[in-house]
Amino acid sequence: MLHIRELSAWYGEAQVLREVDLEVPAGAIVTLVGRNGAGKTTLLRCVMGLHRQQRGRINFGDQAGTKAGDGAGDGAGNNAGDLAGMPPHRRAAAGIGWVPDDRGIYASLTVEENLTMPPVSGSKVGDSKVGGLKVGGSKVGGRNVSGAKSNGPEPWSLSQVYEAFPVLKERRRFPGTKLSGGEQQMLALARVLRMGARLLLCDEPTEGLSPLLVGQIGDILRTVKSHGVTVLLIEQNLRFATTVADRHYLIADGRVVDSLDNSEVKRRQHELLAYLGM
Numbered sequence: 494m495l496h497i498r499e500l501s502a503w504y505g506e507a508q509v510l511r512e513v514d515l516e517v518p519a520g521a522i523v524t525l526v527g528r529n530g531a532g533k534t535t536l537l538r539c540v541m542g543l544h545r546q547q548r549g550r551i552n553f554g555d556q557a558g559t560k561a562g563d564g565a566g567d568g569a570g571n572n573a574g575d576l577a578g579m580p581p582h583r584r585a586a587a588g589i590g591w592v593p594d595d596r597g598i599y600a601s602l603t604v605e606e607n608l609t610m611p612p613v614s615g616s617k618v619g620d621s622k623v624g625g626l627k628v629g630g631s632k633v634g635g636r637n638v639s640g641a642k643s644n645g646p647e648p649w650s651l652s653q654v655y656e657a658f659p660v661l662k663e664r665r666r667f668p669g670t671k672l673s674g675g676e677q678q679m680l681a682l683a684r685v686l687r688m689g690a691r692l693l694l695c696d697e698p699t700e701g702l703s704p705l706l707v708g709q710i711g712d713i714l715r716t717v718k719s720h721g722v723t724v725l726l727i728e729q730n731l732r733f734a735t736t737v738a739d740r741h742y743l744i745a746d747g748r749v750v751d752s753l754d755n756s757e758v759k760r761r762q763h764e765l766l767a768y769l770g771m
């Protein structure tokens with residue numbers, strides 16, 4: 494679903510990503526694990542189109558040949574799913590959802606307002622209206638930019654969110670500030686699902702949470718996956734990563750140093766932690 498080739502990125506003169514290759518298959522949870530400053534957030538910013546100083550190739554689509562960019566990149570339209578040159582809001586409309594490390598929740602709004610406030614992307618809308626805002630498919634200019642007519646999840650309705658995350662329903666009148674860290678993370682995830690995200694980019698959702706809440710994040714991610722959503726998860730907690738992910742990329746100093754399946758990471762956990770200096 495997400496294919497990254499030779500991605501490099503800079504802040505001014507400083508190079509922080511070095512020819513990163515990374516694959517996230519549809520329906521999988523893949524982690525990017527590395528210590529502070531390794532370049533993890535920068536990689537997500539590149540995928541979202543929020544970082545300009547980059548080189549390399551990022552493709553997004555359900556299968557080979559489906560198009561996310563549809564000509565937005567080089568103007569020629571011959572790079573299937575190439576995101577180059579596509580602005581962040583169009584990447585969001587194509588189904589890429591960003592859950593930033595600060596969660597981006599509106600503290601003064603209630604849970605339900607947080608879920609109904611975000612602008613819903615796309616000019617073509619689907620079947621439901623919530624709180625006056627339309628929710629529906631992500632078509633831009635009459636084309637299905639995701640290329641996923643029938644095989645990708647649709648934007649979640651409010652009732653779907655409440656079914657998957659009953660706690661949010663219980664707390665729907667609570668202001669964002671009154672939620673626990675785990676509930677805030679759940680809300681942040683639910684909000685991007687409401688916008689029709691098919692690929693979630695989650696930046697350290699467990700950071701600063703107690704072990705109990707970390708366990709809840711695991712449950713949330715498994716729920717999301719069971720609904721067919723694909724996840725690229727940034728983590729520093731390798732042990733937690735092995736409880737949710739199918740595959741792991743280890744990143745150090747902006748370079749992918751290894752890519753391993755979950756059983757291998759479980760087996761070599763101590764060695765890998767020492768190797769990453771974590």
Ligand SMILES: Nc1ncnc2c1ncn2[C@@H]1O[C@H](COP(=O)(O)OP(=O)(O)OP(=O)(O)O)[C@@H](O)[C@H]1O
Nearest residue numbers: 504507509527528529530531532533534535536729
């Ligand atoms: N706005 C910026 N200007 C200059 N350098 C930056 C900027 N943001 C990040 N960096 C540097 O780029 C490198 C990679 O940062 P990035 O935030 O991608 O790392 P990270 O792996 O997400 O770290 P953390 O685990 O602390 O979130 C670091 O050396 C960081 O200091």
Ligand SMILES: [Mg+2]
Nearest residue numbers: 533534535594
């Ligand atoms: Mg970061």
